[in-house]
Amino acid sequence: MNINSWVKIILDSLYDGVLIADSDYIVRYINPAYTRITQVEAEHILEKPLTDTRPGARLPYVIKSGKQLLGVPRKVGNVEYIVNMVPIMENGEIIGGISILNEVNDIYKLTEQLKQSTMTIKKLETRMKSIEKAKYVFGDIISVDKKSLDTKNLAIKIAEKGTNVLITGESGTGKELYAHSIHNGSKRQDGPFIAVNCATFDSSLLESELFGYEEGAFTGAKKGGKIGLFELANGGTLFLDEISEMNYGLQAKLLRVLQENTIRRIGGLSEISIDVRIIAATNRNLEKMIEENKFRRDLFYRIAIFPINIPPLRERKEDIKPLIDYFMNQIANELKRSINISEDVLKILYNYEWPGNIRELKNTIEFAANMTDDYNIRVDHLPKIIQAEGIKKNLIKLKPLEEVAKEAEIAEIKKAIYTYGDTVEGKKKVAKALGISLATLYNKLK
Ligand SMILES: Nc1ncnc2c1ncn2[C@@H]1O[C@H](COP(=O)(O)OP(=O)(O)OP(=O)(O)O)[C@@H](O)[C@H]1O
Ligand SMILES: [Mg+2]
Structure with a gap:
């Protein structure tokens, strides 16, 4: 590869750095600007493989692949520059490659900084917009x-x-x-x-x-x-x-x-x-x-x-039921399952005073839904304070203790029989576990 003398004169006088290598990556030419920018002297690089003298250079890749690399940033000491690398083709064959080095000057740096700042402002603006939006209509x-x-x-x-x-x-x-x-x-x-x-x-x-x-x-x-x-x-x-x-x-x-x-x-x-x-x-x-x-x-x-x-909610009671439906719907959508509330609960909630207004109603529905095993809200699932109000207003009746004890016994016996089985052998175990005689158990089962 020969470089014509008048072409060489032109390349020598360019402000941008130029390096030309042949298909074996041997450096055939650099101009004075190349030395000015990279601090590499001609005698250290000319007629030598670029892979030996500049191991980090990307031009060999360009020559091998035939693909150009543009805008590659580099830095030597304080000097920053941008390299554009293109293959040199002759009759469809790659015969070498050329690197052109543009020194990065202050205006370029400022432009880059400006780009960065503009991007930051854009980002902040979009973030602001998403934060500072009113949520409800x-x-x-x-x-x-x-x-x-x-x-x-x-x-x-x-x-x-x-x-x-x-x-x-x-x-x-x-x-x-x-x-x-x-x-x-x-x-x-x-x-x-x-x-x-x-x-x-x-x-x-x-x-x-x-x-x-x-x-x-x-x-x-x-x-x-x-x-x-x-x-x-x-x-x-x-x-x-x-x-x-x-x-x-x-x-x-x-x-x-x-x-x-x-x-x-x-x-x-x-x-x-x-x-x-x-x-x-x-x-x-x-x-x-x-x-x-x-x-x-x-x-x-x-x-x-x-x-x-x-x-306040207590002065607009007709909102209570629609609000309950609304909050129940929200929960049902979240859980992707249905959820119910009993009529006597609705009556208690309708008659409650709601000192904490809609926030309290919302919390109550969420609380009660969490207290259930099966998402059927019953009186027992309400917060104690609301149950107490219900009792005072005669909407919830306290049961005689005898009845409460009986219900508890039945529940416990059912649990035990479920565990040990409804056989004679099972019942013996049930009686033992519950601390009663077999005769008493049979009595109670009646
Ligand atoms: N009419 C309504 N329909 C649906 N949800 C409501 C309604 N009113 C209030 N809420 C809900 O009730 C809760 C409490 O409402 P909000 O925070 O607006 O009350 P507030 O008056 O600002 O209370 P505070 O004085 O304690 O700040 C919120 O979850 C809100 O979405
Ligand atoms: Mg508020």
């Missing part, structure tokens, strides 16, 4: 009773209005369910839904969660600062659960945000404008808290323009 809210139907219809209307909302109701009445559904039933449904429980943070932590902070805002502040939930919720909904637990000072800052529609990060100078709908929830009586100077009246009026009060 109005269709998930079971309501049959007139009272709860009214509540739900009001919430559907308010959802569309887009105003701030205050949801009140006892624990377990479904406030969170409503908050999600209101977001999903509003024009903001494609925007973020960010939920924060005000009771889980102390006041300074809650402030930095909500508003974010600039780098160095306080000792312990993260490098690069932190974006606040208001900013994250921009274009969507911020759900402030248990808002009664927000301290008085922070309430004033929240009010300011609602008036100005801007926030300032802690330690920050600029105002950031935001467009966020607030849904607040509480199981406490805020009016009473206002009287006690624990909740700001002005803030209350800002968020409670359209209050939604979810009635």
